[in-house]
Amino acid sequence: MENQFDVIVIGSGISGGWAAKEFCDMGFKTLVIERGRFVEHVTDYPTAMKESWEMEHRGKLNDQTLQENPVLARCYAYNDYTQHLFVPDNAHRYEQEKPFDWIRGYHLGGKGLMWARQVQRWSQNEFDSPKRDDYGSLSWPINYKDLAPWYSQVEKFIGVSGNKDGLDEVPDGEFLKPWEMNAAEISIRNDIKKNFPGRTPIIGRCAHLTEVKEIHKKQGRNACMARTRCERGCPLGAYFSSNSSTLPWAEKTGNLTIHTNQIVSEIVYDSKSQRATAVNTVDRHSKKKRQFTAKVIFVNAATINTNAILLHSKSEQFPNGLGNRNGNLGKYLAFHNYRGRVNAKFYGHLDSYYYGRRPTSIVIPNFRNIRRNDVNFKGGYLTNYTASRGGSDPIAGNKPFGTEFVDQAARPGAWHVSMYMQGETVPIRENEIKLSLKKDAYGIPAPILNVGYTENDEKMIADFHQQATAMLKKAGCVEIKRVDSKQAPGLDIHEMGGARMGDNPNVAVTNKHNQLHDCSNVFVTDGACMTSTGTKNPSLTFMAMTARAAHFAADQMKQGLL
Numbered sequence: 001m002e003n004q005f006d007v008i009v010i011g012s013g014i015s016g017g018w019a020a021k022e023f024c025d026m027g028f029k030t031l032v033i034e035r036g037r038f039v040e041h042v043t044d045y046p047t048a049m050k051e052s053w054e055m056e057h058r059g060k061l062n063d064q065t066l067q068e069n070p071v072l073a074r075c076y077a078y079n080d081y082t083q084h085l086f087v088p089d090n091a092h093r094y095e096q097e098k099p100f101d102w103i104r105g106y107h108l109g110g111k112g113l114m115w116a117r118q119v120q121r122w123s124q125n126e127f128d129s130p131k132r133d134d135y136g137s138l139s140w141p142i143n144y145k146d147l148a149p150w151y152s153q154v155e156k157f158i159g160v161s162g163n164k165d166g167l168d169e170v171p172d173g174e175f176l177k178p179w180e181m182n183a184a185e186i187s188i189r190n191d192i193k194k195n196f197p198g199r200t201p202i203i204g205r206c207a208h209l210t211e212v213k214e215i216h217k218k219q220g221r222n223a224c225m226a227r228t229r230c231e232r233g234c235p236l237g238a239y240f241s242s243n244s245s246t247l248p249w250a251e252k253t254g255n256l257t258i259h260t261n262q263i264v265s266e267i268v269y270d271s272k273s274q275r276a277t278a279v280n281t282v283d284r285h286s287k288k289k290r291q292f293t294a295k296v297i298f299v300n301a302a303t304i305n306t307n308a309i310l311l312h313s314k315s316e317q318f319p320n321g322l323g324n325r326n327g328n329l330g331k332y333l334a335f336h337n338y339r340g341r342v343n344a345k346f347y348g349h350l351d352s353y354y355y356g357r358r359p360t361s362i363v364i365p366n367f368r369n370i371r372r373n374d375v376n377f378k379g380g381y382l383t384n385y386t387a388s389r390g391g392s393d394p395i396a397g398n399k400p401f402g403t404e405f406v407d408q409a410a411r412p413g414a415w416h417v418s419m420y421m422q423g424e425t426v427p428i429r430e431n432e433i434k435l436s437l438k439k440d441a442y443g444i445p446a447p448i449l450n451v452g453y454t455e456n457d458e459k460m461i462a463d464f465h466q467q468a469t470a471m472l473k474k475a476g477c478v479e480i481k482r483v484d485s486k487q488a489p490g491l492d493i494h495e496m497g498g499a500r501m502g503d504n505p506n507v508a509v510t511n512k513h514n515q516l517h518d519c520s521n522v523f524v525t526d527g528a529c530m531t532s533t534g535t536k537n538p539s540l541t542f543m544a545m546t547a548r549a550a551h552f553a554a555d556q557m558k559q560g561l562l
């Protein structure tokens, strides 16, 4: 009996935490299986209160660690304060047919402990454009209105700071008070708005408690103090994570069981009942195998591991992976294109300064291909910018230090303006995850990643560079420099696809309820289900999809259909 549940959720990160919360709230006995260790909110954030002078290298990593982890070393959030939350390069190895920087967090809470918390809703245009402009080989089976109530439910619970801007490209949500733009950012915003009709810079919406409502008090969370040490884990619970929010909430219902250190190797399919009946795991330490059963299985191991688990779930009926009748499981992997950046200086408002730190940037919603394909590439891009002064922050562990710092603080100089793109990539069949013949220490095949940029991405980068330069020029910026980081796919940490949603079972792996077309009691609600990538940071959409699918599955269970 101890291995039998109503629902099994594989993965405890941002999406898995939401599945657990919804099912436990609805009274279902729910098991969350997590491959990594347990991370207790507050007590397991060892560096959260550390100052730079308490760290051996003032927060920087030593040369040996950097040399041993070339992939992680390229991730901006990887440092001495956070390294214990990232999966080292030599653990759970994967093969790269093309360079792919796979950034992972294997512990309770997943990448939701280290994420940057940017949460903008998708627009109807993002759901429409693959079909309208004919890319990605699949249309979305849902619309904005299908997700809107779930976005609201998620936003109220997690707490999202933002401004109601009334823009179609970033629909408004349930917001707590917004962060403020500084004088230079406002000046740049005004000039962009005036000179580029249809482009309205807004303050980025982020999952931080700028106000603490009753629902957040019930979760035991507190207001954000703008420490911007978020990636170490926040003892205040001021930003949303599974650890501070959904999992403790689910636990209070008495319906939650969490098994950590259990690596899911496959899902077991029974051809007689045509359903998945069990989940097999391997213990991370003892390598002991276990099996758990449930009526419904939610796969939330994050895009690549979700695809890997399904591909490895082979049976007579599905020799190429569970639900892979059409051969598209693992294909059409897509990501976000962050390669383009433009840096500049701004000499206006030199008598202005700003106080404190702010956990978000300014967002210019996508302005390309809104009603029709009107440029030489498909899809759109979102533009972010910030303006800051003074350059370095010795509290954060950077130079300068001592008198040099005092001098610099007294003469902060020009504003540094940085603008960067977050571009949609077009899903193509060749971009894929497959399984290697080589097995890892647990007898599970290692993933092979074969994902690259396309010509569409190059055209989009060129357009971003031109447009960003034009916007900054009009805003009075000078010394404008274009950068192409040439970063590999994966470093965006927004991988999506492989088990995409669609009405056509000959192309899509999941249907409009996130169920596998060919195995109705298995649901995929993390990035793997995303038909296209849109331009927005994806996690809010994963959460809304998960809540929606959980309620659908619950209704089906109540009707005896699952």
Ligand SMILES: Cc1cc2nc3c(=O)[nH]c(=O)nc-3n(C[C@H](O)[C@H](O)[C@H](O)COP(=O)(O)OP(=O)(O)OC[C@H]3O[C@@H](n4cnc5c(N)ncnc54)[C@H](O)[C@@H]3O)c2cc1C
Pocket: 010, 011, 012, 013, 014, 015, 016, 017, 033, 034, 035, 036, 077, 103, 105, 106, 107, 108, 109, 110, 111, 112, 114, 115, 116, 117, 118, 119, 262, 263, 264, 265, 300, 301, 302, 303, 305, 306, 309, 493, 494, 526, 527, 537, 538, 539, 540, 542
């Ligand atoms: C530095 C950084 C910045 C980011 N910034 C943003 C942002 O601003 N906005 C945004 O929307 N997104 C952001 N992201 C991405 C965001 O973190 C992910 O989109 C999100 O965490 C995905 O949720 P998930 O539940 O699919 O996966 P995760 O949160 O990664 O959770 C997956 C869980 O599954 C577990 N798991 C994996 N395989 C198995 C297995 N075989 N068996 C059992 N358990 C398994 C993992 O250990 C993990 O705990 C950022 C990520 C990082 C690292």
